[in-house]
Amino acid sequence: MNISTADFWGYVGQMLDGAVVTIQLFMSGFTLALVFGVAIGIITLSRNIVIQAVWRVYASIIMGVPSLLIIFLLYYGGSAMLRGLFGNNLYVDVTPFGAGLAALTIVYAAYVAELVHGAVRNLPRGQFEACAALAIRPVSAWRHVIMPQLARLALPGLVNIWLIVLKDTPLVSLAGLNDLVANAKIAAGATKEPFVFFIAASLFFVVASALTMPLSNWLERRFARGLQRVKA
Amino acid sequence: MNALPIDPALAWESLPAMLRGLMTTVVVTVIVLALGLMLCVPVTLARMSRNPLLAWPAAVFVVFFRGAPLLILLYLVYYGFGQIEVLRDGPLWFIFGSAFACAVIGLTLNHVAFMVDVVRGSLEAVPAGLTEASAALGIPPRDTFRQIQLPLAMRYGLKAYQNEVVMFTKGTAVISVVTVIDLTAVANEVFELTYDPFTPMLTAGALYWCLVNLIRLGFRKLEAYLSRHHIAVEKQRQPASAGFTALAARWKLALSQKEQVL
Amino acid sequence: MTSLATEAPMASPVAEPLRPIAVEMTGVDKWYGTFQALKGIDLTVRKGEKIVICGPSGSGKSTLIRCINRLEPHDKGTITVNGIELDGSPGRTQDVRLECGMVFQQFNLFPHLTILENCMLAPRLGRGVAKEQAEAIARRYLERVRIGEQAMKYPSQLSGGQQQRVAIARALCMEPRIMLFDEPTSALDPEMIKEVLQVMEDLAAEGMTMICVTHEMGFARRVANRCVFMDKGEIVEEATAEDFFGNPDSDRLKQFLAQILH
Numbered sequence: 001m002n003i004s005t006a007d008f009w010g011y012v013g014q015m016l017d018g019a020v021v022t023i024q025l026f027m028s029g030f031t032l033a034l035v036f037g038v039a040i041g042i043i044t045l046s047r048n049i050v051i052q053a054v055w056r057v058y059a060s061i062i063m064g065v066p067s068l069l070i071i072f073l074l075y076y077g078g079s080a081m082l083r084g085l086f087g088n089n090l091y092v093d094v095t096p097f098g099a100g101l102a103a104l105t106i107v108y109a110a111y112v113a114e115l116v117h118g119a120v121r122n123l124p125r126g127q128f129e130a131c132a133a134l135a136i137r138p139v140s141a142w143r144h145v146i147m148p149q150l151a152r153l154a155l156p157g158l159v160n161i162w163l164i165v166l167k168d169t170p171l172v173s174l175a176g177l178n179d180l181v182a183n184a185k186i187a188a189g190a191t192k193e194p195f196v197f198f199i200a201a202s203l204f205f206v207v208a209s210a211l212t213m214p215l216s217n218w219l220e221r222r223f224a225r226g227l228q229r230v231k232a
Numbered sequence: 233m234n235a236l237p238i239d240p241a242l243a244w245e246s247l248p249a250m251l252r253g254l255m256t257t258v259v260v261t262v263i264v265l266a267l268g269l270m271l272c273v274p275v276t277l278a279r280m281s282r283n284p285l286l287a288w289p290a291a292v293f294v295v296f297f298r299g300a301p302l303l304i305l306l307y308l309v310y311y312g313f314g315q316i317e318v319l320r321d322g323p324l325w326f327i328f329g330s331a332f333a334c335a336v337i338g339l340t341l342n343h344v345a346f347m348v349d350v351v352r353g354s355l356e357a358v359p360a361g362l363t364e365a366s367a368a369l370g371i372p373p374r375d376t377f378r379q380i381q382l383p384l385a386m387r388y389g390l391k392a393y394q395n396e397v398v399m400f401t402k403g404t405a406v407i408s409v410v411t412v413i414d415l416t417a418v419a420n421e422v423f424e425l426t427y428d429p430f431t432p433m434l435t436a437g438a439l440y441w442c443l444v445n446l447i448r449l450g451f452r453k454l455e456a457y458l459s460r461h462h463i464a465v466e467k468q469r470q471p472a473s474a475g476f477t478a479l480a481a482r483w484k485l486a487l488s489q490k491e492q493v494l
Numbered sequence: 495m496t497s498l499a500t501e502a503p504m505a506s507p508v509a510e511p512l513r514p515i516a517v518e519m520t521g522v523d524k525w526y527g528t529f530q531a532l533k534g535i536d537l538t539v540r541k542g543e544k545i546v547i548c549g550p551s552g553s554g555k556s557t558l559i560r561c562i563n564r565l566e567p568h569d570k571g572t573i574t575v576n577g578i579e580l581d582g583s584p585g586r587t588q589d590v591r592l593e594c595g596m597v598f599q600q601f602n603l604f605p606h607l608t609i610l611e612n613c614m615l616a617p618r619l620g621r622g623v624a625k626e627q628a629e630a631i632a633r634r635y636l637e638r639v640r641i642g643e644q645a646m647k648y649p650s651q652l653s654g655g656q657q658q659r660v661a662i663a664r665a666l667c668m669e670p671r672i673m674l675f676d677e678p679t680s681a682l683d684p685e686m687i688k689e690v691l692q693v694m695e696d697l698a699a700e701g702m703t704m705i706c707v708t709h710e711m712g713f714a715r716r717v718a719n720r721c722v723f724m725d726k727g728e729i730v731e732e733a734t735a736e737d738f739f740g741n742p743d744s745d746r747l748k749q750f751l752a753q754i755l756h
């Protein structure tokens with residue numbers, strides 16, 4: 001190693017700071033995507049033609065365009081868009097974090113909404129019929145019968161989205177966010193030790209992905225109270 | 233946002249460069265997909281092998297290259313190769329030193345790791361009853377694999393493969409970080425020249441959208457071809473699904489039978 | 495609710511024309527797209543009567559019974575349940591569903607709720623019954639179907655026969671005047687059919703108005719006041735159980751009986 005130990009630890013400290021930013025962005029992005037996605041998913045079950053049209057266009061764009069492009073669009077064009085929306089006198093400086101958070105939310109809310117639709121499709125129709133036959137009103141049926149089962153049906157897909165968001169988070173460094181990957185790149189360039197720092201950064205994500213498994217298994221067990229066998 | 237300042241003249245002017253960028257994106261995608269199809273077979277076999285000397289390294293490979301973000305893998309390959317003296321002074325440096333090759337290598341590592349799971353998942357999705365039935369008929373294991381398991385697994389795996397191809401194609405947008413001039417790189421250049429935040433990104437977005445939907449269309453054709461024998465079955469089942477649609481109609485739900493994305 | 499009162503006399507086959515009408519269908523048509531599933535159905539069921547409906551698969555039995563509580567809307571004719579005409583208004587539909595309990599072939603228990611919670615849910619939500627009272631009702635009916643000791647289990651922990659008995663208890667908890675059964679024993683293993691039929695016979699003995707789609711001939715002979723044979727969306731023959739099995743009129747029924755009695 002051709003740098004002093006003090007310098008080395010300095011870079012490690014910088015990477016840890018970056019890791020905190022990455023975790024913050026990932027957590028807030030995933031949470032917002034989840035909240036908006038579930039809301040959008042339920043709203044777009046409606047057959048209202050306007051809602052359907054807006055949803056189809058939104059989903060199609062998100063599914064067809066790289067998230068990196070959306071990050072760039074919101075970062076470069078964010079303040080112009082906000083001015084367009086709220087009037088010209090407003091001036092907001094769009095930070096990389098803000099643009100990244102907005103992009104992750106907009107992109108992955110669509111995926112969560114798709115997931116909600118899939119879960120409703122996979123719910124046996126008998127569940128809806130039994131509610132109707134028991135004279136349970138639709139709103140109550142959703143709250144007490146449908147939603148609790150959707151949570152369980154959507155969980156595996158949600159874990160998937162969690163992992164994808166995790167691996168999309170570093171893209172925001174390309175909009176100038178000073179996150180783990182940006183700092184790894186600085187450290188690698190300065191120390192000429194790309195392997196050390198990039199492998200360390202990779203391991204952060206590998207370990208974070210690996211930790212997801214026990215977490216999701218635990219959640220699955222909690223949701224699956226007495227559901228070893230699921231019948232039609 | 234009703235008045236997005238899109239500049240048609242700029243879009244038109246930058247279109248040739250954009251299309252050249254799109255070409256690069258397509259070439260990289262095709263090369264890596266081909267490499268992925270070739271390399272996933274030995275790695276999957278190793279991963280599923282009972283020999284721990286094969287299974288363990290393959291498992292580590294998959295966990296690492298699946299879990300690491302593509303962006304870091306590209307940095308690792310691009311900046312890392314230059315540090316390896318054998319490579320730098322070797323005869324193949326004209327390959328390993330080129331940005332294009334680094335992009336292909338980084339993408340391939342990531343893609344192969346995902347492909348191993350796609351292939352493994354599809355093989356495991358073939359019901360055990362079918363292989364047992366085949367064995368009970370006296371068909372040798374080799375033929376059972378080739379005649380029963382493989383064709384069925386291809387059908388089961390097609391959806392997962394399509395998702396991976398689409399995700400991967402969109403993922404190639406980061407290769408500009410190793411100085412490959414792909415579609416996203418061109419859009420960025422146009423932005424830096426004009427400071428028009430909307431026109432280049434939206435033009436590039438439209439081109440990506442066309443590419444991705446072309447891929448989806450291709451897969452739909454392929455799927456229709458591979459599942460010819462299912463069509464009769466689907467027709468028989470129609471009342472049930474029609475019934476569900478009717479039910480959904482009553483509950484005012486809009487459930488299209490469209491593909492699931494994840 | 496007095497409809498379950500044990501002193502209610504067993505209706506004798508023909509000689510009770512003066513009992514009030516529970517369900518009346520006149521000229522009911524039902525279309526699925528271009529396919530006509532019900533053709534001019536006329537059916538009158540009086541209070542306390544037990545009707546068994548049978549017929550080949552696809553003949554419209556389920557459709558008929560599901561029209562009675564408007565799980566399927568009918569297209570022509572009138573359906574009146576305990577004096578409430580089903581005209582499509584949500585209020586009337588809700589009222590009719592409060593009058594009718596329904597038991598499905600596939601049980602349709604709520605898998606995420608315990609047996610007790612399954613039985614308490616509808617009274618609490620639909621009738622606004624207080625929690626303690628709902629629990630008391632639920633426990634009473636679970637005892638009645640001889641499954642009281644399983645109250646804290648989840649549906650997946652019970653056998654098919656037990657689940658179907660829970661489904662019957664769940665419907666009874668709403669204290670309906672009419673019970674609709676759509677092939678309640680068709681999804682059960684033979685050794686479990688008896689326990690479910692026994693519960694249904696007990697219910698019949700208590701004077702409940704029952705409309706059952708079933709092919710259990712023993713049950714039909716013991717319990718039914720009238721048997722109805724359906725084919726291709728029409729009611730072909732309607733007779734007392736004795737005549738129905740002993741002296742069938744139409745060739746279609748003769749054929750059908752020959753098939754199922756083998």
Ligand SMILES: Nc1ncnc2c1ncn2[C@@H]1O[C@H](COP(=O)(O)OP(=O)(O)O)[C@@H](O)[C@H]1O
Pocket residue numbers: 471472474475476478526529531549550551552553554555556557558
């Ligand atoms: N939701 C539906 N959409 C279209 N056709 C249906 C639907 N439900 C039932 N059918 C058709 O209506 C006919 C009667 O069905 P059903 O009442 O379920 O018959 P049964 O219960 O006597 O077997 C069948 O031919 C069936 O295919």
Ligand SMILES: [Mg+2]
Pocket residue numbers: 555556557677
């Ligand atoms: Mg039926």
